[in-house]
Amino acid sequence: MPAMFELIDFSEQGWGSALLKGLWMTLQISAGAFVVGLFIGLVVACLKLNAPKPIAALMRGYTTLFRAVPELLLILLLYYVGSMLLNSLMARMGYGAMDVSGPLAAILVLGLVQGAYASEIFRAAIQAIPFGQIEAARAFGQSGFGLFRRVTLPIMAPYAMAGMANLWINLIKDSALISVVGTNELLYTAKQGAGSTRHYLLFYLTAAAMYYVVTLVSNYLSGRLERRTRRWMPLAE
Amino acid sequence: MIPAWIVEYAALLGRGLQTSITLLLFASAFGFLLAVLVALARISKNKVIAKASLFYTSVFRGTPLLIQIYIFYYGLGSLFAQFPLIRGSFLWPYLRDGYWYIVFALVLSVGAYVGEVIRGGLLAVPKGEMEAASAFGMTPRQSLLRVRLPRAMRLLLPTLAGETVMLLKSTALASTIAVIDLLGAANVVRAQTLQVYQPLLLVAGVYVCLTFLIEALFAFAERRGTPLRRAV
Numbered sequence: 001m002p003a004m005f006e007l008i009d010f011s012e013q014g015w016g017s018a019l020l021k022g023l024w025m026t027l028q029i030s031a032g033a034f035v036v037g038l039f040i041g042l043v044v045a046c047l048k049l050n051a052p053k054p055i056a057a058l059m060r061g062y063t064t065l066f067r068a069v070p071e072l073l074l075i076l077l078l079y080y081v082g083s084m085l086l087n088s089l090m091a092r093m094g095y096g097a098m099d100v101s102g103p104l105a106a107i108l109v110l111g112l113v114q115g116a117y118a119s120e121i122f123r124a125a126i127q128a129i130p131f132g133q134i135e136a137a138r139a140f141g142q143s144g145f146g147l148f149r150r151v152t153l154p155i156m157a158p159y160a161m162a163g164m165a166n167l168w169i170n171l172i173k174d175s176a177l178i179s180v181v182g183t184n185e186l187l188y189t190a191k192q193g194a195g196s197t198r199h200y201l202l203f204y205l206t207a208a209a210m211y212y213v214v215t216l217v218s219n220y221l222s223g224r225l226e227r228r229t230r231r232w233m234p235l236a237e
Numbered sequence: 238m239i240p241a242w243i244v245e246y247a248a249l250l251g252r253g254l255q256t257s258i259t260l261l262l263f264a265s266a267f268g269f270l271l272a273v274l275v276a277l278a279r280i281s282k283n284k285v286i287a288k289a290s291l292f293y294t295s296v297f298r299g300t301p302l303l304i305q306i307y308i309f310y311y312g313l314g315s316l317f318a319q320f321p322l323i324r325g326s327f328l329w330p331y332l333r334d335g336y337w338y339i340v341f342a343l344v345l346s347v348g349a350y351v352g353e354v355i356r357g358g359l360l361a362v363p364k365g366e367m368e369a370a371s372a373f374g375m376t377p378r379q380s381l382l383r384v385r386l387p388r389a390m391r392l393l394l395p396t397l398a399g400e401t402v403m404l405l406k407s408t409a410l411a412s413t414i415a416v417i418d419l420l421g422a423a424n425v426v427r428a429q430t431l432q433v434y435q436p437l438l439l440v441a442g443v444y445v446c447l448t449f450l451i452e453a454l455f456a457f458a459e460r461r462g463t464p465l466r467r468a469v
Contacts, residue, residue: 064445065441065445067402068402068406068444068445068448068449069406069441069444069445070405070406070407070408070409070410070420070444071406072409072410072412072413072420073409073420073423073437073440073441073444074441076420076437077434077437077438077441080433080434080437081433081434084433084434169299172301173300173301173302174301175301176301176303176304177301177303179303180413187301187303187304187307190304191307194307194311198315200307200308200311200312200314200315201308201311201312201313201315201316204304204307204308204311204312205308205312207304208300208301208304208305208308211299211300211301211304212296212299212300215298215299215300216295216299
């Protein structure tokens with residue numbers, strides 16, 4: 001039994017450092033996708049609330065579609081369609097085919113899925129802002145992006161925090177799906193280890209424990225961050 | 238008008254759809270039962286039971302479903318295969334098939350996610366109604382089944398609709414362990430016809446339709462109310 005655990009230690013034959021590298025890749029992909037999702041979510045939420053009707057309807061369609069289709073299917077679809085479009089574009093411009101597999105594509109794909117969920121959270125958070133606050137800001141002569149950055153964003157942050165923390169946890173879990181298209185993140189590394197040593201249970205349980213630690217730490221940190229963004233709010237809530 | 242490959246593979250895609258739907262039904266039915274037990278354990282006065290159930294929900298909600306599926310299918314599956322006793326038993330044909338591993342994984346996952354939801358619902362039922370139930374001479378078990386659970390369900394219908402849609406999307410993970418569900422069927426068609434993404438688009442459309450169907454069913458249930466409510 002103890003001999004089995006040598007497989008995941010940090011010696012030359014051990015998979016320990018490979019798994020940690022996979023975890024690092026998972027965290028990088030998740031963080032990147034979170035930032036992309038944050039940006040898409042903010043833009044789409046603003047468009048849903050303020051843009052002319054056809055554009056707002058288009059944005060609602062994006063949210064509905066991306067929340068109704070399984071993430072795994074979206075990842076496959078965006079990977080293959082994306083790589084095909086990119087390659088035909090490259091071919092037209094006279095370059096050779098490009099290999100799209102890799103962290104960057106994973107970040108974009110997960111970010112697009114993430115953006116759909118984030119936009120709904122931001123829309124609700126923006127709508128929760130008392131309108132008087134916006135009017136007050138206008139009365140002070142603010143407008144456009146300045147108003148958004150100085151007034152809308154800080155006031156809506158506490159309303160959006162809990163939802164975004166949940167999304168981050170979901171994102172870490174969804175990032176495991178990327179292993180299906182062959183990016184060497186944590187689950188993919190575990191799969192390789194399991195396949196080559198035939199100790200499936202050991203590798204998958206180890207990887208699961210690593211994901212679990214990440215979610216536990218995330219929960220703890222997001223709880224603290226939430227208290228911090230809420231600090232100006234009346235306690236009565 | 239309809240592309241030839243859809244006609245040719247209609248039977249396969251139909252079977253895939255059937256597999257996805259039965260997965261959804263099995264997992265939601267058994268998962269719901271487990272979820273009620275988990276919720277009751279979570280609010281139990283017995284500290285050990287409450288802690289154990291908290292740990293279960295935390296682990297199953299804190300790790301990716303895909304890795305749970307791998308643990309059951311590859312991990313337990315390869316473990317089972319080592320015992321001749323299990324290999325020889327009448328259960329082996331079932332233990333070899335990825336389908337039941339997916340059902341098992343989905344049931345456990347639904348138990349954890351929906352268990353948390355139901356716990357919230359049970360805690361949201363006003364205390365006075367529980368007291369009224371026991372004043373009518375109901376045993377704790379009767380008041381749970383006749384008053385507390387139905388009330389909680391009514392409060393939770395919109396949330397449960399969301400959870401069911403999540404479950405539908407989770408069933409697509411069946412394709413990763415060679416179960417031919419809707420997505421699995423699309424992958425077979427892709428491999429055989431060399432079409433890169435058209436089959437994926439088709440099944441994406443089917444998933445969207447199924448989502449709307451689930452939402453419509455729950456909206457209908459919400460409008461109609463529970464039978465108890467109508468009797469009044």
